[in-house]
Amino acid sequence: MLIGRLVIALGAAALLALPAGAQTLDGTLKKIQETGEITLGVRESSVPFSYNDENQQPVGYAIDICLKVVDAIKAELKSDQIAVKMLAVTSATRIPLIANGTIDLECGSTTNNPDRQKQVAFTNSHFLTASRFVSKKENHIATIDDLKGRTVVSTSGTTNIKQLTEVNAQRSLGITIVPAKDHAEAFLMVETDRAAAFVMDDILLSSLVASSKDPAAYVISDDAFSKPEPYGIMLRRDDPAFKTVVDKATAGLYQSPEILAIYDKWFAKPIPPKGLTLAVPLNPVLKKAFEHPNDSGDPAAY
Template sequence: MKFSLSLAALACGLLACSAASADTLKKIADSGKITLAYRESSVPFSYLAGAGQPIGFSVDISNAVVDAVKKQLGRNDIKVELQAVTSQNRIPLITNGTVDLECGSTTNNTARGKDVQFAINYFYTGTRLLVKKADGIKNYADLAKKTVASTTGTTNAQVIRKYNRDNNLDMDLVLGKDHNDSMLLVESGRAAAFAMDDILLFGLKANANKPADWDVVGDSLQVEPYACMLRKDDPQFQALVNGVIGGMMKSGDFEKLYNKWFLSPIAPKSQSLGLPMSKELRDNLTAQSDKPAV
């Protein structure tokens, strides 16, 4: 009897495991929809360039995942719903099931890996500073006893806070609710600099009313990977997402997509960021690693 109960318990455990592993795909099949997260100002990854739907490098990757989901489920009628997220709420909206996939400007690190799963890393960046050229700020030492902005819920806020403490700069850190809000703090004179991932700063500069008035300065404080984010313990969906991104990296489609968003004119002002692919990212086209930052 004990042996039979043990077998039954094992069988239930295996069934539960199987159900959990197919959770996102089953959820999509049952509901007939997939919900994608997007950012409003993470240029050129995921952003609004007008009144229409979000566009960007990460949006194109998300759409490729949707195509793969439809193919795997044999369902062309799967609807796509879009959910705006911020740095602060993006992880909770993944974990509570509101959002199925978040591809934007999210750093893959070990702390976040306790709550969510990351796909293959698709970008590498570091914290630098967006400043007004006229202010003459060149590096972090120039910000001693000044106010510096960052964005709520980002790793950059933690990085600049630690750098400030370690170097006794006595900076006052203020946090914007999103990247546009943080840039506005500098534009309005309430902060001397905006500390954020350099690629996002280049994007904000390119789309500013007067791009020539702004500069991205300072040493890169760390190198961190970006990756798509999904729910934990969902190997089936993770394999699908990784298959899409890895397949693009192998076929050359990923580099074409990179060139489209980082080396060509982009909306809304037809400005090019002019950023060649980094060595870290080029190496990962082959390695296809999802290794997190510490």
């Protein structure tokens, strides 16, 4: 009888020694615990959110946020031995790689919208941007209607190319739309006069112009294809336990002074590899989003 009680007591002690929630872990948290690693999807040219530095190492604003989330996951699982793997993704591959479990978090410049929420989940928004176009000043392309009959590029698999396609049809502009594999390739097409304009999120266009050979040669349109839209870090759908940890981590970060330091690091100070400064101050709308974190894909929620 005494031995039986001892066995029960030891069993209970062993359960208490396990990480919090370990007895019922499932989904992504279970996967991370069992494999001892978490995989982040990163981009190669989404400056300053997620891109490669001079050493071809992934850096950026969204990556810094994701690494804070990783710290929270380690704390949740009571393990500091979890390895962080980074896997390059593109606009076309990022959603499938989240959905099939290849990557656990996508750390980049992905727009959160209702269509995408049918395939993936998002945590609290970390940026707001509008879809505009960049062109060479010498071509005097000021408005969306000025794109009529021209060749315009956008990145494959983005909301921007969808918006461009819709506006092209609605206004009968006769635009020849060319998909590019990534933002760098798309901007190069404008730089080399193979396209008259590149439609993309305005903050990404600003970074591409700032890092170009001749920033003064380009202009970003005032005309926009969209209202300001939220960026979010993607994770798998139907995984409430993992989303709870990620949401708590991002909300805590955004409501702390630490997010202001991270923002300042990437948008107000010189960034690698060329030491360029984007000089994009924190606007009141994003400041409000930080104070009241949410994962809505509706621009009206901000």
